[in-house]
Amino acid sequence: MKRSRFPLVVTVLVMLFFYLPVLVLVVNSFNRSRSSGPWTGFTLDWYVRLFGRRDIWEAFGNTLIIAVSASAASMLLGTLAAFALHRYRTRLQDAHYTMVYTPLVVPEILLGISLLLLFVALGVERNLTVLFIGHTTFCISYVTMVVLARLQDFDFAMVEAAQDLGAGPWTIARRVIIPLLAPGIFAGGLLAFTLSIDDYVISFFLSGPGTTTLPIKINAMIRRDAPALINALSSIMLCVTFLLVGLSQKLNKENRT
Amino acid sequence: MAFLEFQNISKTFDGIPAVDDASLEIRKGEIFSLLGPSGCGKTTLLRMCAGFERPNAGRIILNGTDITDLPPNERRVNTIFQSYALFPHLTIFENIAFGLRVARKPDVQVREEVEKMLQIMQLKGHEQKKPHQISGGQKQRVAIARALANKPEILLLDEPLAALDLKLRQRMLVELDAIHDEVGITFIMVTHDQTEAMGISDRIAVMNRGKIQQVGRPAEIYETPLTSFVAAFIGDTNFFVGQVAPAEDADYCTLRIEGFDPVLCFNDKKLQPGQTAYVSVRPEKFRIHTEVPEGHSRLNVLRGKVTDVIYEGGHTDYWVDGPGGYRISVTRSHQRFGLDEAPITWGADVWLSWHADDGYMLEQYREDDEGLLRLPSPADASLLTELPDES
Numbered sequence: 303m304k305r306s307r308f309p310l311v312v313t314v315l316v317m318l319f320f321y322l323p324v325l326v327l328v329v330n331s332f333n334r335s336r337s338s339g340p341w342t343g344f345t346l347d348w349y350v351r352l353f354g355r356r357d358i359w360e361a362f363g364n365t366l367i368i369a370v371s372a373s374a375a376s377m378l379l380g381t382l383a384a385f386a387l388h389r390y391r392t393r394l395q396d397a398h399y400t401m402v403y404t405p406l407v408v409p410e411i412l413l414g415i416s417l418l419l420l421f422v423a424l425g426v427e428r429n430l431t432v433l434f435i436g437h438t439t440f441c442i443s444y445v446t447m448v449v450l451a452r453l454q455d456f457d458f459a460m461v462e463a464a465q466d467l468g469a470g471p472w473t474i475a476r477r478v479i480i481p482l483l484a485p486g487i488f489a490g491g492l493l494a495f496t497l498s499i500d501d502y503v504i505s506f507f508l509s510g511p512g513t514t515t516l517p518i519k520i521n522a523m524i525r526r527d528a529p530a531l532i533n534a535l536s537s538i539m540l541c542v543t544f545l546l547v548g549l550s551q552k553l554n555k556e557n558r559t
Numbered sequence: 560m561a562f563l564e565f566q567n568i569s570k571t572f573d574g575i576p577a578v579d580d581a582s583l584e585i586r587k588g589e590i591f592s593l594l595g596p597s598g599c600g601k602t603t604l605l606r607m608c609a610g611f612e613r614p615n616a617g618r619i620i621l622n623g624t625d626i627t628d629l630p631p632n633e634r635r636v637n638t639i640f641q642s643y644a645l646f647p648h649l650t651i652f653e654n655i656a657f658g659l660r661v662a663r664k665p666d667v668q669v670r671e672e673v674e675k676m677l678q679i680m681q682l683k684g685h686e687q688k689k690p691h692q693i694s695g696g697q698k699q700r701v702a703i704a705r706a707l708a709n710k711p712e713i714l715l716l717d718e719p720l721a722a723l724d725l726k727l728r729q730r731m732l733v734e735l736d737a738i739h740d741e742v743g744i745t746f747i748m749v750t751h752d753q754t755e756a757m758g759i760s761d762r763i764a765v766m767n768r769g770k771i772q773q774v775g776r777p778a779e780i781y782e783t784p785l786t787s788f789v790a791a792f793i794g795d796t797n798f799f800v801g802q803v804a805p806a807e808d809a810d811y812c813t814l815r816i817e818g819f820d821p822v823l824c825f826n827d828k829k830l831q832p833g834q835t836a837y838v839s840v841r842p843e844k845f846r847i848h849t850e851v852p853e854g855h856s857r858l859n860v861l862r863g864k865v866t867d868v869i870y871e872g873g874h875t876d877y878w879v880d881g882p883g884g885y886r887i888s889v890t891r892s893h894q895r896f897g898l899d900e901a902p903i904t905w906g907a908d909v910w911l912s913w914h915a916d917d918g919y920m921l922e923q924y925r926e927d928d929e930g931l932l933r934l935p936s937p938a939d940a941s942l943l944t945e946l947p948d949e950s
């Protein structure tokens with residue numbers, strides 16, 4: 303029997319469309335040519351140079367601090383929000399759901415501008431804390447959505463069963479709820495982490511002198527530095543992001559049976 | 560003295576009563592069933608016993624102690640949930656050990672107790688599996704083992720067999736009985752299935768609309784129903800209404816039922832002449848004859864015409880149009896079918912006879928309860944025949 307080639311062709315085209323630019327970028331990060339033009343030979347020079355740049359390290363540090371703290375905070379707050387949304391269905395909760403959902407669909411630039419206006423109005427200086435708060439606002443939404451999805455198939459009779467068997471609230475949380483929701487919470491947290499690392503728009507509005515994050519730094523470098531250097535930096539970020547997304551999906555699938 | 564006592568328990572949800580002034584006394588070591596249609600408040604009553612709901616009024620007394628306000632984790636009562644609610648992230652062993660671990664029992668003791676439960680519940684060899692790797696029947700046994708490992712004084716079971724398929728349900732019922740014999744503690748079981756309740760229970764409380772209708776042994780409930788609800792919900796029956804007139808024997812009375820010859824009925828309710836009596840007669844209490852039966856003083860006889868015959872193998876159900884517009888459901892069991900039992904077919908003129916002791920007077924009659932009967936009332940039946948013919 304002759305199978306249609308069509309699905310295969312479409313798949314290949316889509317993959318090319320998505321990943322060809324990425325592939326070019328990664329290949330070029332090993333290209334000796336400064337301008338990412340034609341291939342002039344293999345080198346690790348750009349990576350070596352990257353390690354020598356203090357300003358990049360600093361931006362990297364900032365990004366990491368923000369991503370870790372924002373995803374940690376959103377794991378806690380997002381989980382609590384998901385619980386509140388799942389357990390109680392009132393009109394207030396419907397409003398709450400909309401509020402949690404909105405940051406996922408509103409153009410990021412609006413979120414960035416409004417946060418900026420808020421901090422300016424409050425007269426707060428643009429430091430790491432401001433960035434942390436900004437990132438947490440959108441990260442919470444992602445964690446909440448992931449945890450909420452897991453709560454859909456969480457049998458609350460288990461909480462009663464644990465209570466019935468003599469467990470107090472703390473034991474129930476520690477031995478039943480957290481172990482069962484942990485994969486969801488971590489998956490949400492990892493998603494938040496990758497989004498925070500990548501974020502440009504919100505960071506653009508909220509970062510100030512000394513609080514540059516990596517994406518902002520890369521943008522600035524485009525004007526001044528060798529494209530190959532940017533390629534190398536982007537390749538590293540790409541790897542990290544892929545790794546985390548993969549991990550997040552694996553966690554989310556676990557215990558789903 | 561009662562082991563567990565519900566005293567005038569009421570519970571409302573958003574102002575709507577779920578359990579209404581229920582009082583019950585449950586004895587130590589018995590299998591007690593709460594039986595009623597879905598939504599009648601059985602689960603709510605059970606959950607109040609477990610401590611998951613607080614009654615709006617009334618007290619619950621266990622072994623002389625008022626436990627009404629104790630939280631679930633401080634009651635020596637354990638529940639088998641309808642969904643079993645096993646912990647999916649723990650092995651079968653750790654599921655059963657959960658209560659013991661929470662109570663911080665030493666490891667050796669935990670191992671010993673769990674091993675014992677695995678033995679009783681025939682779960683040996685499955686202890687390292689996760690709940691999703693075992694069958695429905697095994698899950699249920701794990702749920703029971705997990706509850707019993709806590710050494711409760713009462714085991715509460717909410718529709719324990721509802722999630723199983725029919726064959727397994729019958730087997731688990733026998734198993735439950737065996738487990739009860741083995742551990743000897745009090746079981747309180749919720750079910751909407753009368754055969755389940757009749758088969759296993761020492762005593763049954765029949766509930767309807769949040770109220771307890773009757774409490775008694777299965778045979779008492781079946782043979783001497785107090786209300787039209789109990790008579791119609793458990794098994795099938797026929798209701799007759801008549802005016803009481805005196806009879807020769809003071810224990811009996813004569814009922815004047817429209818269209819009937821005077822009907823003799825056991826008068827344990829001591830109704831006085833002129834009062835209205837409602838009587839329930841079960842389908843198998845009737846004998847069906849093709850000739851006038853030989854009468855005696857306690858036998859009631861009526862004439863009718865067979866309108867439907869439903870052969871079910873071991874027995875046949877007949878619907879007989881009797882006098883006064885009554886449509887009567889009659890069951891005849893077959894011992895020598897086709898040999899010396901005369902065949903009775905659709906349209907046959909028959910006589911029905913029943914003993915005066917076999918009609919049971921009800922304390923309470925509600926017309927709605929007729930809707931629970933198998934037989935449609937003649938009014939409904941005429942509706943059926945008026946349906947347009949499709950051919």
Ligand SMILES: Nc1ncnc2c1ncn2[C@@H]1O[C@H](COP(=O)(O)OP(=O)(O)O)[C@@H](O)[C@H]1O
Pocket residue numbers: 572573576577595596597598599600601602603604
């Ligand atoms: N948590 C609750 N909130 C509101 N209504 C409830 C709740 N639990 C039960 N009910 C209502 O109480 C009545 C009795 O329910 P239940 O005890 O579950 O009945 P059963 O177990 O006999 O089917 C039903 O009408 C049900 O809708």
Ligand SMILES: [Mg+2]
Pocket residue numbers: 598601602718749
């Ligand atoms: Mg129920």
